[in-house]
Amino acid sequence: SQWGEENLQALSIQEGEDVTMNCSYKTYTTVVQWYRQKSGKGPALIILIRSNEREKRSGRLRATLDTSSQSSSLSITGTLATDTAVYFCATDAGVVGQLTFGSGTRLQVYA
Amino acid sequence: EAAVTQSPRNKVTVTGGNVTLSCRQTNSHNYMYWYRQDTGHGLRLIHYSYGAGNLQIGDVPDGYKATRTTQEDFFLLLELASPSQTSLYFCASRDRYAEQFFGPGTRLTVL
Numbered sequence A: 001s002q003w004g005e006e007n008l009q010a011l012s013i014q015e016g017e018d019v020t021m022n023c024s025y026k027t028y029t030t031v032v033q034w035y036r037q038k039s040g041k042g043p044a045l046i047i048l049i050r051s052n053e054r055e056k057r058s059g060r061l062r063a064t065l066d067t068s069s070q071s072s073s074l075s076i077t078g079t080l081a082t083d084t085a086v087y088f089c090a091t092d093a094g095v096v097g098q099l100t101f102g103s104g105t106r107l108q109v110y111a
Numbered sequence B: 001e002a003a004v005t006q007s008p009r010n011k012v013t014v015t016g017g018n019v020t021l022s023c024r025q026t027n028s029h030n031y032m033y034w035y036r037q038d039t040g041h042g043l044r045l046i047h048y049s050y051g052a053g054n055l056q057i058g059d060v061p062d063g064y065k066a067t068r069t070t071q072e073d074f075f076l077l078l079e080l081a082s083p084s085q086t087s088l089y090f091c092a093s094r095d096r097y098a099e100q101f102f103g104p105g106t107r108l109t110v111l
Helices: none
Strands: A009-014 A019-024 A031-037 A044-050 A055-058 A061-066 A071-076 A085-091 A105-110 B004-007 B010-013 B019-025 B031-038 B042-049 B065-068 B073-078 B087-094 B100-102 B106-110
Touching: A009 A019, A019 A105, A031 A061, A031 A071, A044 A055, A044 A061, A044 B100, A071 A085, B004 B087, B010 B019, B019 B031, B019 B087, B019 B106, B031 B073, B042 B065, B042 B073, B073 B087
Parallel strands: A009 A105, B010 B106
Antiparallel strands: A019 A071, A031 A044, A031 A085, A055 A061, A061 A071, A085 A105, B004 B019, B019 B073, B031 B042, B031 B087, B065 B073, B087 B100, B087 B106
């Protein structure tokens, strides 16, 4: 899982496989955002889950949030080579306008 | 669609040099951010602003100044650049739903 000063995690899988990435956070948050960063680009939001939600789906993406354990997960089903990217979770620690990003998970999907 | 642009895209300077990184967003977002990204550290917040003339300190502000001249423009200033500031810098703006929109990044090298 990713957070804080942990080294960047790395996963390598074959196209078509499912994958789950985990994120743990240290303080209260009103929202967990998952961003994807492709090589040479800035991060882009792919899914957002609020503290009153346990699960959120968007296409092949599924995010979960467990506020009691302060953890979130992002699952991608039927991965494609184009899912190759670094995935970050981000939380707001209850501070309006400010996000803190995890160290990220590097996902490599082989065709 | 959200549009955040940054200039320059690449910059090389020497230790002690003076550098200004520019960011413009055209979406009338109130919040704007400067992050640095280094391998293994994810995105770290340097400074942010919630409107023209406003400046808030982020998590890693030492050695950086910032100025928000208009709602659209946010500048990051390195007045005495050091090699430790060699990094990839991202600017972002935030909409009212908490999503952050990132620019393409500026790669800064301090020799």
